[in-house]
Structure formats: structure tokens, C-alpha cells
Amino acid sequence: FFFAIDGHSLWANSKALEIAGVNRDTPDPIPRFSYYVRDKNGEPTGYVLEVNAVLALVNAVEPISPAAMGQLMEAWLPKAAAAGITTIFDAGVPPIGSDQGSLIALYTDVEKRGKLPFRVVASYAVKGLPVDDAVQQLTDIRKRVSSELVQVNVVKIVGDGSQEGYTAWLLEPYADKPDSIGASPFSVEQWHQLIGNVDAAGFDVHVHACGERTARTALDAIEKAIATNPPRDRRHAIAHLVYVEDSDNQRFGKLGVTAQFSANWLSADPDTMINMLERYGPARQSRMYRPKSILNSGGRVSFGTDWPAAGYFSTYKPLDSIQVGVTRQLIGKPDAPVLSPADERLTVAEAIHANTLGAAWQLRMEDKVGSIETGKLADLIVLDRNILEGDPHDIHRATVTMSMMNGRIRHES
Incomplete structure (x- = not known):
């Protein structure tokens, strides 16, 4: 099986369906929402939608530990x-x-x-x-x-x-x-x-x-x-x-x-x-x-x-x-x-x-984090440039030279 990039569906081959016990008689976890797509004969195609059906199949084939x-x-x-x-x-x-x-x-x-x-x-x-x-x-x-x-x-x-x-x-x-x-x-x-x-x-x-x-x-x-x-x-x-x-x-x-x-x-x-x-x-x-x-x-x-x-x-x-x-x-x-x-x-x-x-x-944390102010926790980062200036298309190019959380440096380059 493999997931779609959005995590809302996956494709499973016939062996995976067999291991999971999914067949034409298997009820859909949530009909019309989380379900096994079926062909005109009612057989599952291997296209599985939404988390209830997806995780049921995944945990049957390769349990999450x-x-x-x-x-x-x-x-x-x-x-x-x-x-x-x-x-x-x-x-x-x-x-x-x-x-x-x-x-x-x-x-x-x-x-x-x-x-x-x-x-x-x-x-x-x-x-x-x-x-x-x-x-x-x-x-x-x-x-x-x-x-x-x-x-x-x-x-x-x-x-x-x-x-x-x-x-x-x-x-x-x-x-x-x-x-x-x-x-x-x-x-x-x-x-x-x-x-x-x-x-x-x-x-x-x-x-x-x-x-x-x-x-x-x-x-x-x-x-x-x-x-x-x-x-x-x-x-x-x-x-x-x-x-x-x-x-x-x-x-x-x-x-x-x-x-x-x-x-x-x-x-x-x-x-x-x-x-x-x-x-x-x-x-x-x-x-x-x-x-x-x-x-x-x-x-x-x-x-x-x-x-x-x-x-x-x-x-x-x-x-x-x-x-x-x-x-x-x-x-x-x-x-x-x-x-x-x-x-x-x-x-x-x-x-x-x-x-x-x-x-x-x-997240109910605005009194602790989110800005650099006296009395707040020392959660902050340092960038190699001022992203408020310059071309916005270059924002992703900024390098995080330091990350600090709780006053401790967690990353430094």
C-alpha cells in the first residue's frame, strides 16, 4: 500500500486487502465517507478513503508501533x-x-x-x-x-x-x-x-x-x-x-x-x-x-x-x-x-x-511565547537576514542561524 500525499486515502494491492480481510462483504467503516471503493461487481478496487478505513487496513498489514x-x-x-x-x-x-x-x-x-x-x-x-x-x-x-x-x-x-x-x-x-x-x-x-x-x-x-x-x-x-x-x-x-x-x-x-x-x-x-x-x-x-x-x-x-x-x-x-x-x-x-x-x-x-x-x-500561550518581551519565555530564533525587507520570494532562502527554546540553544549554525 502507499498513501496519497494528503493522507486522506491510500492505494492497496490485492495482497494487502487479503491480509486485512477486506472483501465484497466487508462493511465500510463510515458509509459514503470512510470506505473501500468498489467496482461494478461490488469488489474492492484497492482505493481506500479517509482515516477510519485507511488505518484499519494499515494496522492489519503493518501495525503502527x-x-x-x-x-x-x-x-x-x-x-x-x-x-x-x-x-x-x-x-x-x-x-x-x-x-x-x-x-x-x-x-x-x-x-x-x-x-x-x-x-x-x-x-x-x-x-x-x-x-x-x-x-x-x-x-x-x-x-x-x-x-x-x-x-x-x-x-x-x-x-x-x-x-x-x-x-x-x-x-x-x-x-x-x-x-x-x-x-x-x-x-x-x-x-x-x-x-x-x-x-x-x-x-x-x-x-x-x-x-x-x-x-x-x-x-x-x-x-x-x-x-x-x-x-x-x-x-x-x-x-x-x-x-x-x-x-x-x-x-x-x-x-x-x-x-x-x-x-x-x-x-x-x-x-x-x-x-x-x-x-x-x-x-x-x-x-x-x-x-x-x-x-x-x-x-x-x-x-x-x-x-x-x-x-x-x-x-x-x-x-x-x-x-x-x-x-x-x-x-x-x-x-x-x-x-x-x-x-x-x-x-x-x-x-x-x-x-x-x-x-x-x-494555543493559549500568548502570555508566554509568540513575541520577544520581558517576562515571556526565551523562545526565539535568529535569521541571517531581515525578511521584512527585500523580495518576499527570497524568504524561504533565509537561514535559521540559531533556535532557542526555554533559554537553551537547540540549534546553531
Whole structure:
């Protein structure tokens, strides 16, 4: 088997399907959302969509082990420090069995050995039913895993899939599949129950929302939770936001919801210009990824990379994300097409803010990190140039000469 770059699907050969026991009689984990694509005779083709079905097959063929994940993570840590990363948000680890905490604990294992170069805010991911145990699951993991550098205080909601696989949840049908608007793992009632319960318990949600119906449903559920539950300092976030209707863009600021963009997706790359044009048609495709509109309406924006997933360009480097957010072009090609709307390009200062204080606010850490101020923790990086000056197309060329976290140098070149 091998994965698609976005992580939302995989292709498996007949031997893998046999090992996993997937055949014409195997029920789909979540019909119409996470399922085994079948031919006209009902036989599985080997194309598998969304995480429930994907992980079931992967764990049957080559089980994910903490040891293997730990080795992969530790090999990446020096690269993260060299890229200038001092804090990460882990938006839902792949579960080993039913225990997500066992993978999150890999961070604290490294921390105990003094080798963790960044802070971690991790989440408990809800990928399907049930939804009524999310608060208890999160609470249990928090009790087991929390440390100085590793906190677990967010419920990640996998609200839909991806446009490429027709599993993003849309308001209007797909242009090239007019009988489908995609799907969500949850009914509207379950959305309201899940977000209402998490909000009432004092925790924040982080919603995966590629489709505009998912973004609207999440905003509706958050609005209802605000009206129903006691007042408090909320830091809910909705991520990806491939396409959002104008009326819903205005709601982020009104509801205090952070719009979290995977900024490296914001270029006129072949996936966006070919695949997404086919899925959405020109009217919607020409209004994708609009962080400036949210800022202009009083909303907050944060940047992430969604690494290792991507639609076309996969990167964990914040400088890459900042550059794409400013240029809306592929990196390394100054004359490349600019993704429409061109006026959604951010200034360098806005893109830096999204990667620093914008993200820190979302993670409830703005009083500790995100800017260099007296009284804050010594988390900072030094670059070999001032990226606020010069050609924005050269931002990715900047070298991180030093990364510091908790006052300790974690990378130096």
C-alpha cells in the first residue's frame, strides 16, 4: 500500500486487502465517507478513503508501533529545530489500537531525556462515533501525559475529508460529481452535541474543515455553545478552510474563532489549478483560501503546515509557509501564477504574526511565547537576514542561524 500525499486515502494491492480481510462483504467503516471503493461487481478496487478505513487496513498489514513512531520522530527533531520551530500543535496522532495517549507520550519520553527542542500542544482526535466520550478521553490522556513542555488540552474534530477524494462536505455539489456534496462523519445533531460538551467542559476544539459546509456547521455549533454555556475565554479554531462562503468568513471575528490556514497550500500549484478547478468549477475555485478577508473582518488567523500532509507542496518549515502566504505562488518560481484572489495576499508582517502571536493565542500561550518581551519565555530564533525587507520570494532562502527554546540553544549554525 502507499498513501496519497494528503493522507486522506491510500492505494492497496490485492495482497494487502487479503491480509486485512477486506472483501465484497466487508462493511465500510463510515458509509459514503470512510470506505473501500468498489467496482461494478461490488469488489474492492484497492482505493481506500479517509482515516477510519485507511488505518484499519494499515494496522492489519503493518501495525503502527510506538517504537517505530518514536524513531521517526527523534530523527526529525534536529530538522525541526533547524527550521526554527519552537512550538508545535499536534492535530491528532494516528492511534495505536484505541490509545492515542501512547503516541503523545513519545514527546514526554524525549523530554525526560532533555532532547525535546520544542513545546507541544497535543489533541485528542475524534474521527467518528461515539462523540459523547470525547471529554472523558481527553481528560484521561491529560492526566497521564501532561508535563512542562507537553500539554493535551484540545479536542480535534475530523469534520470532513478532502475535495480531491470527494469527501469534503460542500454546500453545493461537486462540479465534476453533481450527485454528491461529500460527507461528514457526524450528523448536525452530533456536531452540536460534541462541540457543546467540549465547550461546557472548558476545553477548545480544533476542527478539520476543508469543505464550506463543514466550516459553517462548526461555526453554527460554536455559536450555539456560546449561547448555551457560561461565558469563558474560548479559543476554538477551524482549520484548512479551502473554501468558505463570504457570510461565514465574517463570523470568525464575531465568534472569536481562529481561522487556521495550512499556508503552504495557498499557491497556484497544479493540484489547486487542475484538480480543484475540476472539483469546484471556476467560480468557487477562484475564491479559495482567503485569510485577508478574515483579518479585514476582525478575525484572527494562524498559520500551520499540516505536515506531512499536503495537496501538492509538503513542508514543515515556517519560512516556507510565510512566503507562500505572502506571494500565493509556488516557492522557487517568482514568475509562477498567483492564486486568485490576489488581494488575499498577506503582508510579511501579517504572515509572521500568523506564525507567531496568532498561533500562540490559539494555543493559549500568548502570555508566554509568540513575541520577544520581558517576562515571556526565551523562545526565539535568529535569521541571517531581515525578511521584512527585500523580495518576499527570497524568504524561504533565509537561514535559521540559531533556535532557542526555554533559554537553551537547540540549534546553531
